Amino acid sequence: MRIETLDHASRSDRLHARWMGLVAVLTLLVPVLLVGELLADGLPALTTDFLLSAPADAGRSGGIGSVLVSTLWVLAVCLGVVLPLGLGCALFLVEHVRAGSRLERGLQLALDILGGVPSIVFGLFGNRFFAVELGLGFSILSGGLTLACMVLPLFIRAAEQSLRQCPVGYRQAAAALALSRWGFVRRILLPTAAPGIALGVVLASGRALAETAVLLFTAGYVTRWPESWFNSGRTLAVHIYDLAMNVSGGGTNAAATALVLLVLAIGIQVLAAIVGRISKGASQ
């Protein structure tokens, strides 16, 4: 009787394992299909020339060199603002605000609300505030700053989570050694949290790279090589959107551009992982 029950249990376990395996394979199938389709459509168009020249004939011919450069500029402006501001805010939340206090709850609520605002709202805000009120116009700077507003809550959340994971023992040891608060933050807290902060950078840049509506309103639609960050510059996602939606016969180049965007996103992920590992290693 007991053996039968066991047998039944193990059979149902096996069934379960198979089920979950199937689900896992199906989930894996999605990215494989996605990348496969992009490769089939876009790889023939992907040449060195494509990566180095500016778009011509509304993007049907030519390349994406200028678009790629604009994208990197917008991303640099965005991360340049988000990293110091976000890290500072996360440190403040973790180090100086008492958990459960009114200030803490207020800040968390503000972050949650900001994080839940649809991106198009940030686009309209950025267009109104940065482009019109501050007179930055359609520019890389407007785009980067608007994106920064959008991804800031996301980054603060990720950084905060990883900062909070620092064991209490480290904190106590630092206090026992009479280490200053800033010394503790710089030498122990930040390095141990580095991989998590790096993950925050990946999440933030991933969202920034994916954005189209926001950038159409702020960084703009121009495909010229950017000369300063007051120039308007089209980003990869906007270029893909325009090729797929407004330009007849732009499908191949849209797929090739999407491949580049994918590689860029993966590249940032790898870079962030390496940086996180190095700074963690350096502290040990």
Added chain:
Amino acid sequence: MLLRGICDGLKRAPRLAGAIAMAALILSGCSRDAGDRLVITGSSTIAPLVTVIAQAFESAHPGVKIDVQAGGSSRGIADVRQGLAELGMVSRALKPEEGDLAAATIAQDGIAMIVHRDNPVGALTGGQIVAIYTGKVRNWQEVGGPDAPITVVNKAEGRSTLELFLSHFKLDTPAIRADVVIGDNQQGIKTVAGNPQAIGYVSVGTAEFEARRGTPIRLLPLDGVEASTAHVARGDFPLSRPLNLVHRGEPGRVAREFLAFAASPEVHDLVTGQYFVPLAGR
């Protein structure tokens, strides 16, 4: 240890201040360049064409920079009125209440009714199209097709294609019973190509190009006139629209030169290259 921490902090402080000062310097150093700059915003239908014309204009006039921004005809008009842009792209004729603006037509575009290639319905009258779009006819059987429900594809509000469609068939937006609402031409073509029961309307040039390329769509004739760029150019296709550049008051020197260039025969190849119909071909 405490001392060292403070020392470290002090050592960092000037470096931090230095970094901020550097950033400020870079910011102020990158002032806007003084060259001639022309901002054109508006219709996403015209934006690819004007981008191409602008590239040709820039290479003929070194030092001039033309920024083209897409976002819809309504935005083009609003930006010109607010002075954010000197020229606006508007893919329809100006309305009477827009008399403060002047329009220069740079090309023509026609709107074609499209169905899936496998749809046996050969032609629809204006009345049938109105009945389909107002929900009075819901099955292809009623207009000589197979027994299948009709999927009505309509454009999103604010699109000039929608405005032209509505004014031609004397319809109001609330009267339309749409199953799918789309934004751009390509989206319309993809929707109809993927659904044998769908009917939609998109730019003739785009539809002609896609149909020739093998996308499973068919262009329906309208009032007995075949939907083609040739008929739009001849001016006898009823559902066509001008692609305009609008401005307010006297345009500046660069804008004036650009308007002249965009209306000249030099840009014909560029216009046909974007599947629109050039002016002098009429």
